Amino acid sequence: TQLLEQSPQFLSIQEGENLTVYCNSSSVFSSLQWYRQEPGEGPVLLVTVVTGGEVKKLKRLTFQFGDARKDSSLHITAAQPGDTGLYLCAGPYTSGTYKYIFGTGTRLKVLA
Amino acid sequence: NAGVMQNPRHLVRRRGQEARLRCSPMKGHSHVYWYRQLPEEGLKFMVYLQKENIIDESGMPKERFSAEFPKEGPSILRIQQVVRGDSAAYFCASSPQIGGQGNTEAFFGQGTRLTVV
Secondary structure, three states: OOEEEEEEEEEEEEEEOEEEEEEEEOOOOOOOHHHHHOOOOOOEEHHHHHHOEEEEEEEEEEEEOOOOOEEEEEEOOOHHHHHOOEEEEEEEOOOOOOOEEOOOEEEEEOOO | OOOEEOOOEEEEOOOOEEEEEEEEEEOOOOOOEEEEOOOOOOOOEEEEOOOOEEOOOOOOOOOOOEEEEEEOOOEEEOOOOOHHOOOOOEEEEOOOOOOOOOOOOOOOOOEEEEEEO
């Protein structure tokens, strides 16, 4: 059974701090996606990583896909209150499908 | 993802009633996925449909739940005889086609929050 475990589950930090969120699995994924979800809204795609070892940057957010394509991380530099939300990683059950397995989620709160 | 429209946004049903959730995919998208999210949890896959076909319903409970995506009109997720445990947020995602390597992206709607009282 494929599982995506995220850590930490909850994170409360002060504005300006850095943080890293992890997404781990014992299974290999053809790609992994990171989403952010705000209360009352649907998930919004942040990035897709495809190649093992790949690093992608989105302003203050840095995403990395593990060499073995079993894990990924999201690093936020100088967090801001606007970064507050639920961060979800997701991967396809099988390559070429949008049937996703979602991680357990990391709920981030950035205090001003 | 603003293009995927779900309605209603909030739905309250008494135990035993039926709930109908609608999803209009983005223009040009012919694939729809339904997910369920319980409070404080991630999303769980329920069913994958193309126009007039159910492709994969492995995540959907065998009883009381059904889904359709007719040739015309929105996709419908139907829950009969709702119970308190059905209370959750239900999300729909749409895509234009099956994703290939590195092309795995679907767009989510804002969800329907179902509360069973």
